[in-house]
Amino acid sequence: MGAELVAQAPWWAWPLALFLVCFLLGIIAVPAGVGGGVLFVPIVAGFFPFHLDFVRGAGLLVALSGALAAAPRLLDGGMARLRLGLPLALVASASSIVGALVGLALPVHVVQVALGVTILGITLVMARARNSEFPRVDEPDALARALHIHGVFRDPGTGREIPWQVHRTPLGIVLFAGIGVLAGLFGLGAGWANLPVLNLVMGAPLKVAAGTSGFILSLVDSSAAWIYLNQGAVLPIIAAPSVIGMMLGARIGARLLGVVKAVTIRRLVVGLLLFAGLRALGKGLGIWT
Amino acid sequence: MTDNEQGRREAALLYARILAWGTRVGLAMLVLSFLAYAFGLVAPHVPIEEVPKLWSSPAPAYLQATGLQPGWDWARFVHRADMLSLAAIAFLASCSIACLAAAARIFFRIGERPVAVICLAEIAVLALAASGLLVAH
Numbered sequence: 001m002g003a004e005l006v007a008q009a010p011w012w013a014w015p016l017a018l019f020l021v022c023f024l025l026g027i028i029a030v031p032a033g034v035g036g037g038v039l040f041v042p043i044v045a046g047f048f049p050f051h052l053d054f055v056r057g058a059g060l061l062v063a064l065s066g067a068l069a070a071a072p073r074l075l076d077g078g079m080a081r082l083r084l085g086l087p088l089a090l091v092a093s094a095s096s097i098v099g100a101l102v103g104l105a106l107p108v109h110v111v112q113v114a115l116g117v118t119i120l121g122i123t124l125v126m127a128r129a130r131n132s133e134f135p136r137v138d139e140p141d142a143l144a145r146a147l148h149i150h151g152v153f154r155d156p157g158t159g160r161e162i163p164w165q166v167h168r169t170p171l172g173i174v175l176f177a178g179i180g181v182l183a184g185l186f187g188l189g190a191g192w193a194n195l196p197v198l199n200l201v202m203g204a205p206l207k208v209a210a211g212t213s214g215f216i217l218s219l220v221d222s223s224a225a226w227i228y229l230n231q232g233a234v235l236p237i238i239a240a241p242s243v244i245g246m247m248l249g250a251r252i253g254a255r256l257l258g259v260v261k262a263v264t265i266r267r268l269v270v271g272l273l274l275f276a277g278l279r280a281l282g283k284g285l286g287i288w289t
Numbered sequence: 290m291t292d293n294e295q296g297r298r299e300a301a302l303l304y305a306r307i308l309a310w311g312t313r314v315g316l317a318m319l320v321l322s323f324l325a326y327a328f329g330l331v332a333p334h335v336p337i338e339e340v341p342k343l344w345s346s347p348a349p350a351y352l353q354a355t356g357l358q359p360g361w362d363w364a365r366f367v368h369r370a371d372m373l374s375l376a377a378i379a380f381l382a383s384c385s386i387a388c389l390a391a392a393a394r395i396f397f398r399i400g401e402r403p404v405a406v407i408c409l410a411e412i413a414v415l416a417l418a419a420s421g422l423l424v425a426h
Contacts, residue, residue, distance in 0.1 A: 236374035
């Protein structure tokens with residue numbers, strides 16, 4: 001009966017449903033502090049009739065559009081830092097190409113299972129991570145010193161100027177290589193991973209980490225998106241309503257930022273991810289089809 | 290503010306300005322081309338009502354069914370509505386290249402060669418991804 005409904009629905013029903021779902025995801029993504037891609041891929045892959053190749057291609061574009069739209073304001077306001085973001089983006093965008101090529105070559109049930117496991121892991125990270133507003137960095141490492149990765153952050157809320165520097169840059173680079181692979185493999189975007197690495201591992205102030213994460217996404221998702229595009233894994237009928245819906249929803253989400261309780265929205269997102277992760281795992285293992 | 294700090298700020302602002310314009314143009318192209326596709330205003334390569342028969346199959350099957358090759362083959366049909374949407378997406382995925390080139394020029398000028406070289410290396414990575422030379426098997 002369900003399959004019949006899917007087959008008999010007019011062509012516009014699914015893109016319209018996709019637009020509405022993405023609009024809602026956009027509303028909750030901003031106050032929850034996550035990019036759209038991490039919600040989009042498991043939910044759309046789990047409940048829409050599209051092949052995972054096209055869902056991942058669209059997921060990357062959703063994440064890319066959000067990052068591209070946000071990056072200019074973040075750079076302009078000094079939240080995103082080129083010298084912090086560029087070395088990490090270089091490694092992550094190169095590895096995202098590898099992730100995309102591997103993801104498109106693997107059997108779909110393997111990717112589906114790996115996606116389920118990854119989403120459940122992200123749920124755990126989101127539920128447990130406690131970011132630090134201004135992490136203590138006693139001394140920068142040699143690489144950070146050579147690349148002049150430091151600065152002064154002017155807090156727009158208090159007007160206070162806070163000097164910052166980073167440490168453990170080589171470890172950060174290795175972790176970003178892994179993040180890039182995951183972004184390309186699953187089309188997730190990777191803000192959920194960028195932020196803890198920049199903030200908790202390298203010691204960038206929280207707002208600088210969040211801003212620079214958005215800038216890095218704009219480069220990482222660009223390179224992975226090209227691979228999906230050139231492999232035929234981008235369908236305008238899926239990608240366009242998703243991008244438009246998510247961007248319109250995000251505008252409302254940004255307005256809700258000061259109104260709704262971030263903790264409540266975050267709990268909702270963690271619950272959604274848990275459900276979508278279990279669905280992806282069940283689908284991949286053939287026990288929840 | 291020292292000359293280097295001024296230069297770094299200039300690089301960030303120029304990057305932001307180019308990216309803001311590129312994103313606006315790319316998103317407008319995507320919306321317009323998709324509307325043209327959805328409402329049949331411009332002839333498509335794959336009729337929109339035929340796509341649901343293909344969207345449950347993997348990407349290689351879609352390419353085969355629509356007579357497209359992996360890589361830039363879609364660009365041959367860029368005058369058709371659905372391929373025009375792909376061109377808009379390609380534009381969005383490319384607009385960072387101009388920003389990186391502009392930032393690299395400023396970083397070279399202020400003597401920050403390592404960051405400038407990283408900008409050029411990132412352009413090379415994006416160009417490699419866009420080239421269509423890398424194929425999944």
